[in-house]
Amino acid sequence: xxxxxxxxxxxxxxxxxxxxxxxxxxxxxxxxxxxxxxxxxxxxxxxxxxxxxxxxxxxxxxxxxxxxxxxxxxxxxxxxxxxxxxxxxxxxxxxxxxxxxxxxxxxxxxxxxxxxxxxxxxxxxxxxxxxxxxxxxxxxxxxxxxxxxxxxxxxxxxxxxxxxxxxxxxxxxxxxxxxxxxxxxxxxxxxxxxxxxxxxxxxxxxxxxxxxxxxxxxxxxxxxxxxxxxxxxxxxxxxxxxxxxxxxxxxxxxxxxxxxxxxxxxxxxxxxxxxxxxxxxxxxxxxxxxxxxxxxxxxxxxxxxxxxxxxxxxxxxxxxxxxxxxxxxxxxxxxxxxxxxxxxxxxxxxxxxxxxxxxxxxxxxxxxxxxxxxxxxxxxxxxxxxxxxxxxxx
Amino acid sequence: xxxxxxxxxxxxxxxxxxxxxxxxxxxxxxxxxxxxxxxxxxxxxxxxxxxxxxxxxxxxxxxxxxxxxxxxxxxxxxxxxxxxxxxxxxxxxxxxxxxxxxxxxxxxxxxxxxxxxxxxxxxxxxxxxxxxxxxxxxxxxxxxxxxxxxxxxxxxxxxxxxxxxxxxxxxxxxxxxxxxxxxxxxxxxxxxxxxxxxxxxxxxxxxxxxxxxxxxxxxxxxxxxxxxxxxxxxxxxxxxxxxxxxxxxxxxxxxxxxxxxxxxxxxxxxxxxxxxxxxxxxxxxxxxxxxxxxxxxxxxxxxxxxxxxxxxxxxxxxxxxxxxxxxxxxxxxxxxxxxxxxxxxxxxxxxxxxxxxxxxxxxxxxxxxxxxxxxxxxxxxxxxxxxxxxxxxxxxxxxxxxxxxxxxxxxxxxxxxxxxxxxxxxxxxxxxxxxxxxxxxxxxxxxxxxxxxxxxxxxxxxxxxxxxxxxxxxxxxxxxxxxxxxxxxxxxxxxxxxxxxxxxxxxxxxxxxxxxxxxxxxxxxxxxxxxxxxxxxxxxxxxxxxxxx
Numbered sequence: 001x002x003x004x005x006x007x008x009x010x011x012x013x014x015x016x017x018x019x020x021x022x023x024x025x026x027x028x029x030x031x032x033x034x035x036x037x038x039x040x041x042x043x044x045x046x047x048x049x050x051x052x053x054x055x056x057x058x059x060x061x062x063x064x065x066x067x068x069x070x071x072x073x074x075x076x077x078x079x080x081x082x083x084x085x086x087x088x089x090x091x092x093x094x095x096x097x098x099x100x101x102x103x104x105x106x107x108x109x110x111x112x113x114x115x116x117x118x119x120x121x122x123x124x125x126x127x128x129x130x131x132x133x134x135x136x137x138x139x140x141x142x143x144x145x146x147x148x149x150x151x152x153x154x155x156x157x158x159x160x161x162x163x164x165x166x167x168x169x170x171x172x173x174x175x176x177x178x179x180x181x182x183x184x185x186x187x188x189x190x191x192x193x194x195x196x197x198x199x200x201x202x203x204x205x206x207x208x209x210x211x212x213x214x215x216x217x218x219x220x221x222x223x224x225x226x227x228x229x230x231x232x233x234x235x236x237x238x239x240x241x242x243x244x245x246x247x248x249x250x251x252x253x254x255x256x257x258x259x260x261x262x263x264x265x266x267x268x269x270x271x272x273x274x275x276x277x278x279x280x281x282x283x284x285x286x287x288x289x290x291x292x293x294x295x296x297x298x299x300x301x302x303x304x305x306x307x308x309x310x311x312x313x314x315x316x317x318x319x320x321x322x323x324x325x326x327x328x329x330x331x332x333x334x335x336x337x338x339x340x341x342x343x344x345x346x347x348x349x350x351x352x353x354x355x356x357x358x359x360x361x362x363x364x365x366x367x368x369x370x371x372x373x374x375x376x377x378x379x380x381x382x383x384x385x386x387x388x389x390x391x392x393x394x
Numbered sequence: 395x396x397x398x399x400x401x402x403x404x405x406x407x408x409x410x411x412x413x414x415x416x417x418x419x420x421x422x423x424x425x426x427x428x429x430x431x432x433x434x435x436x437x438x439x440x441x442x443x444x445x446x447x448x449x450x451x452x453x454x455x456x457x458x459x460x461x462x463x464x465x466x467x468x469x470x471x472x473x474x475x476x477x478x479x480x481x482x483x484x485x486x487x488x489x490x491x492x493x494x495x496x497x498x499x500x501x502x503x504x505x506x507x508x509x510x511x512x513x514x515x516x517x518x519x520x521x522x523x524x525x526x527x528x529x530x531x532x533x534x535x536x537x538x539x540x541x542x543x544x545x546x547x548x549x550x551x552x553x554x555x556x557x558x559x560x561x562x563x564x565x566x567x568x569x570x571x572x573x574x575x576x577x578x579x580x581x582x583x584x585x586x587x588x589x590x591x592x593x594x595x596x597x598x599x600x601x602x603x604x605x606x607x608x609x610x611x612x613x614x615x616x617x618x619x620x621x622x623x624x625x626x627x628x629x630x631x632x633x634x635x636x637x638x639x640x641x642x643x644x645x646x647x648x649x650x651x652x653x654x655x656x657x658x659x660x661x662x663x664x665x666x667x668x669x670x671x672x673x674x675x676x677x678x679x680x681x682x683x684x685x686x687x688x689x690x691x692x693x694x695x696x697x698x699x700x701x702x703x704x705x706x707x708x709x710x711x712x713x714x715x716x717x718x719x720x721x722x723x724x725x726x727x728x729x730x731x732x733x734x735x736x737x738x739x740x741x742x743x744x745x746x747x748x749x750x751x752x753x754x755x756x757x758x759x760x761x762x763x764x765x766x767x768x769x770x771x772x773x774x775x776x777x778x779x780x781x782x783x784x785x786x787x788x789x790x791x792x793x794x795x796x797x798x799x800x801x802x803x804x805x806x807x808x809x810x811x812x813x814x815x816x817x818x819x820x821x822x823x824x825x826x827x828x829x830x831x832x833x834x835x836x837x838x839x840x841x842x843x844x845x846x847x848x849x850x851x852x853x854x855x856x857x858x859x860x861x862x863x864x865x866x867x868x869x870x871x872x873x874x875x876x877x878x879x880x881x882x883x884x885x886x887x888x889x890x891x892x893x894x895x896x897x898x899x900x901x902x903x904x905x906x907x908x909x910x911x912x913x914x915x916x917x918x919x920x921x922x923x924x925x926x927x928x929x930x931x932x933x934x935x936x937x938x939x940x941x942x943x
Contacts, residue, residue, distance in 0.1 A: 160678055160746070172916045176912075
């Protein structure tokens with residue numbers, strides 16, 4: 001079992017990505033903190049924060065790939081789980097402000113004082129403790145995903161319909177969090193954070209630490225995702241993706257498999273959100289916007305759906321491009337993003353990794369040793385021809 | 395002006411003769427005026443004497459003369475413009491002009507010499523007096539020749555609940571020929587009776603009249619009776635209150651239904667094009683909202699052309715905008731279908747992503763060309779204004795949009811059911827390969843169907859430009875609602891879209907009073923999410939094998 005897992009899951013690209021992440025987790029903070037600012041290898045703090053942000057996006061993309069790439073569930077609402085995790089962390093950070101807020105209230109965050117609230121709402125209790133906040137950042141998205149998935153998968157809501165109702169879910173949450181009565185800061189959200197675990201969120205060391213945490217969380221999630229997709233359960237998930245009805249007729253409880261991976265994916269997204277908020281310093285209802293979820297889907301598509309490593313590359317690349325474009329050519333960015341959507345779906349259905357794999361396959365006369373693992377990593381999307389024919393006949 | 399140079403010599407003489415002939419007449423009439431004024435003058439001058447109570451009596455006396463000549467004086471009194479000249483105790487109307495007051499005679503209206511403020515005493519009024527005056531003015535204008543003036547007078551008495559006005563009203567009702575005004579006068583009389591010391595039977599009858607009126611004013615008047623110590627009226631008042639509240643509830647319901655249908659018509663317009671592209675063709679067109687936006691911007695362009703070239707014909711601009719928007723959005727739609735969607739056949743999720751990319755490009759294109767701000771789109775005359783049915787105010791633009799949405803729906807239904815093109819579309823939808831085998835050019839049908847759906851989104855944009863901000867983000871605000879409507883109604887079923895749009899609109903408006911606008915919307919979304927669990931294919935699902943494909 002373990003051997004199979006290693007052989008089937010840990011391909012070259014994945015190992016390389018894991019090594020890269022671990023190295024970055026150590027090297028980037030060192031290059032930022034230990035070297036003097038004029039050293040050519042010094043990494044400036046803003047770059048550390050920016051890369052940390054990209055890594056949280058990459059974690060979101062990885063979560064999305066787990067459900068879309070391996071289970072065929074195209075979620076247009078993953079930003080909702082991301083934002084919920086972010087809000088859980090934001091609540092912890094708000095509670096750490098203490099008397100340093102504008103109104104200096106020891107218990108109530110500024111916006112509550114402003115709204116003339118007298119005491120902390122019950123759902124804010126406990127968020128002054130970091131472990132509780134982290135548990136909530138995982139549990140709340142997980143619970144929402146569990147309940148949502150429980151109903152949706154049991155009723156066999158699939159394909160486009162599922163995509164549309166996930167979009168409705170995040171839209172409903174967007175509207176809800178805009179309301180002041182919700183007790184999450186309404187329009188402005190939660191911001192003006194001071195400390196995390198007693199360290200100032202502004203300081204270089206904290207920022208480097210958050211970067212390292214993001215890289216480690218991403219690496220750990222990647223290992224988890226490899227383990228899930230490489231296991232027998234992962235094979236069933238792929239079967240569900242390629243021929244759901246047939247898998248059901250073979251006796252698998254399809255909805256249980258889907259629910260499991262869906263919930264795990266939501267918790268990963270929640271963790272990503274929790275790491276994202278202290279690095280950008282704000283969480284507001286805009287994070288729930290359906291457009292954000294759809295943008296996350298394109299990260300996955302660019303990198304290569306169903307490859308686990310691809311979405312990480314895609315998220316970093318697309319967001320790097322976004323940062324560059326919005327600074328240098330803000331007018332052009334939406335054109336570029338829109339064209340990317342169209343071009344990737346039309347010309348790169350398997351993403352960058354898929355392109356690389358097919359280029360490698362084109363190179364002849366190298367030793368014929370494309371392992372089955374490479375195939376499953378590189379091109380798992382199209383069902384086998386026989387399968388496709390049968391599916392069409394259903 | 396040298397008339398004499400051209401006129402015969404006798405003209406001056408003629409003119410003189412005419413003037414001489416007129417003189418006695420003029421003298422006569424001014425004498426008559428002077429005579430009336432002579433009778434009124436003491437009454438007016440008496441306004442300046444005594445306490446508030448005395449002034450009130452004088453106002454009533456003036457009202458009793460029934461002479462319209464006293465109206466300016468009374469109006470000046472309520473406005474605090476009536477003064478007593480200290481020198482001769484004459485009452486005058488004063489208007490502030492610089493440091494002094496420009497005086498006019500209250501009866502004749504002729505200008506008098508300006509006087510310093512110190513030489514005048516202002517006649518002061520209190521609220522009680524103001525009410526009396528208002529009622530007196532009402533009584534004076536109840537017999538006016540103009541129906542609108544009479545209506546206003548009756549309304550003034552109704553509002554003031556002036557018991558003094560009852561006799562004037564009785565006489566006016568007797569003489570009234572306009573049934574609407576007469577009804578209003580009876581209601582005003584009932585309101586006045588309630589405030590008077592008339593016997594209980596009269597008051598009960600009055601309560602009955604007011605209950606029939608049934609609006610909020612009547613409600614507050616009867617509530618006042620209910621709370622007063624006149625216990626013999628409580629029973630009648632209670633019954634009337636119950637009646638009014640029932641009536642109010644009925645009107646509230648009607649209002650909610652109307653607002654709901656109005657919202658529903660907007661949803662229908664936004665969703666109906668999607669019902670073709672998504673519902674019939676199964677293409678997830680995320681750029682649908684941008685087609686609506688293109689339609690709205692086309693309207694803006696057409697109106698600009700009208701403004702610069704034919705401002706007189708501005709009211710017809712929408713008639714030109716409709717086909718223009720259909721063509722613009724339709725052609726863009728055909729372009730999208732030919733350029734992108736046809737390559738993604740049977741890959742709905744990829745289509746979703748690609749069309750989302752198209753929507754981003756279109757948004758940014760419009761933003762680059764027209765700028766990010768809202769564009770000014772005008773309402774033609776026939777779409778502005780409102781009318782009332784009972785207690786329901788209906789604005790013309792909402793009414794037209796409802797009519798328009800239903801017209802578009804009907805036209806589309808007919809096109810799909812009874813035309814050759816509709817037959818082809820349905821054939822391709824049901825079985826593409828069989829349709830192709832029968833000689834239908836499926837690629838052409840695909841392109842035209844997508845163009846039709848997009849074009850209809852475009853003309854929806856023309857209508858929505860009349861009630862919404864025309865900005866590059868216009869489309870995004872409708873896309874989720876549109877998908878909700880189509881999914882709720884059942885894919886592939888135009889009737890389902892109609893029912894879904896209207897029921898979601900009405901449900902939203904009925905929830906709003908309890909939950910607030912945002913929460914109502916959230917509740918509707920949650921309801922749809924739950925509903926999809928129960929019926930994954932919508933209200934009116936297609937049955938049979940096609941469902942699983």
